[in-house]
Amino acid sequence: MIDSFLAHVLDGGTTEVEEAVREAAAAEISPRFRQLADHEIIEKNGPYDLVTVADRAAEEHLTKTLTALLPGSVVVGEEAVHADPAVYGALRGDAPVWIVDPVDGTRQFVHGDPGFCTLVALAHRGELLASWTFAPALGELAVAVRGRGATLNGAPIRSGSPAPGAELTVATSHPDYTTPDQKRALLGLATEGVRPRPCGSAGLEYLAIARGALDAVAFSWEYAWDHAAGLLLVAEAGGAQTTVAGEPFRITGGNALPFTAARDAATAARVRDLLAGAPDRP
Template sequence: MISFAELAVVEDIIRSVNEKAVLPRFRSLNDSDVAMKGPMDPVTVADREAEDLLRERLTAFLPGSVVVGEEAVSEDASVLDALTGSAPVWIVDPIDGTRNFIAGSARFSTLVALAAGGELLASWSYAPVLGRIGTALAGHGAWVDGQPAHVAQIADPSAPTLPITTSHPVWWPHGYGRGVDAMRDAGLDVGYFDACGIEYLDLAAGSRSAMVLTWEYCWDHAAGLLLVAEAGGHVAALDGSPVRLEGGNALPFVASADPGTAERIRGLITASGPAAG
């Protein structure tokens, strides 16, 4: 459905939207430019304008396609129904890391993925201030910062030495937050992340062993899931099943450099979860 040349065209669209709607507001937001969708869930005028522009330009690029965007879903949850519809779907997070963006941190990105029939076809992860870009084309590989991307080679999954990142335990599913302690007690180097789009870039480029994801909003994960898979990585829900874009996954799920690392992490989390008492 999309070629290498078209992969570059979409990248140009994403870059141009950032130039118009996002970067001019970086470190220049007024109080009136920020609103709260819910507790700890801010949105800015940049998020909304960027999503509107991406919707307009991406659907013009691929007639008949639709967009599932974070901001549109926050206004109307039925937008998610497109994930199981027949039309190609652009899954969009206009600014992943909005809190960082508001704080003036460069650690934010625009995430775009194209899917059809529940399968990911292509993805783009663009961190404009950091100057980083990750792209993936199903069946053809992944690239980070213009170079072929490959996950880390883990010689011994029982003792990975590269960092594992996750969200703070307060964001884990009820009863599973002790999984962070279990991983650390097993000798794993566990840290917390602030922008999952950038963490997916790092995992695909080989500087992480794994990510443990405690929520399943498709706009946060779709681009990174394909990027990691095409870089040779492995993704599975807590029960070992494939991660579904439409949700209903056993959480947390694990994106990792190899199946052995994922299996070890899932085992530690499961053993420390609610059933463990």
């Protein structure tokens, strides 16, 4: 069952998962958008780390439906890991793993901003196989399958390359989520020809790269639920990624940080060099 389902997904059979993601959003997220009561919003680790009843209900919904689609699979979800950090270890196990962020961009969701999304990725033994990025308030669904490319609302997308000599726009981590060393690394982006800006929903920033609307991201945290779906989406759209150490980002953790994903390999290398303190050579 496991091998046949994985083969089915890799052959482009993603409709069942798309439906599961849409159903979870329709049942648990969209009805609560701009309808949250104060008691339905909780601070986990401060004012920039929020969770709502929608996050928790959507993750529970997806956990049931996704594991039913693939018996023997497990879910590594943001809220489950918050409750039990040991759950994260499943990323290094042998079972297929659904990596779930039920509401990526919870701050935006809480404030009535449509810039949030649901992220789902399927991985096996540390390798990303497929991903789904669904922004219900924007009506956008991006899907990526390893070796099969990336689509947005069913149409193929490509990241392309920045125009030669153009200023690069790079979405970066919020300062509250960076160590002193990471802050110093991110300061490397303060150079001529580069325009860093704070990131919004990580999933939607990755989608912006995949569709050629953003040049790069530079992130200082490695939680798989924020990055797995987007990294595969960018890769399948023709983009590239690298950690500050010049190594590929691993969803299983232990990465040198910060890391970057970008529209093409040359842009990724330039951002990486700036993060590492190398001279800027556009």
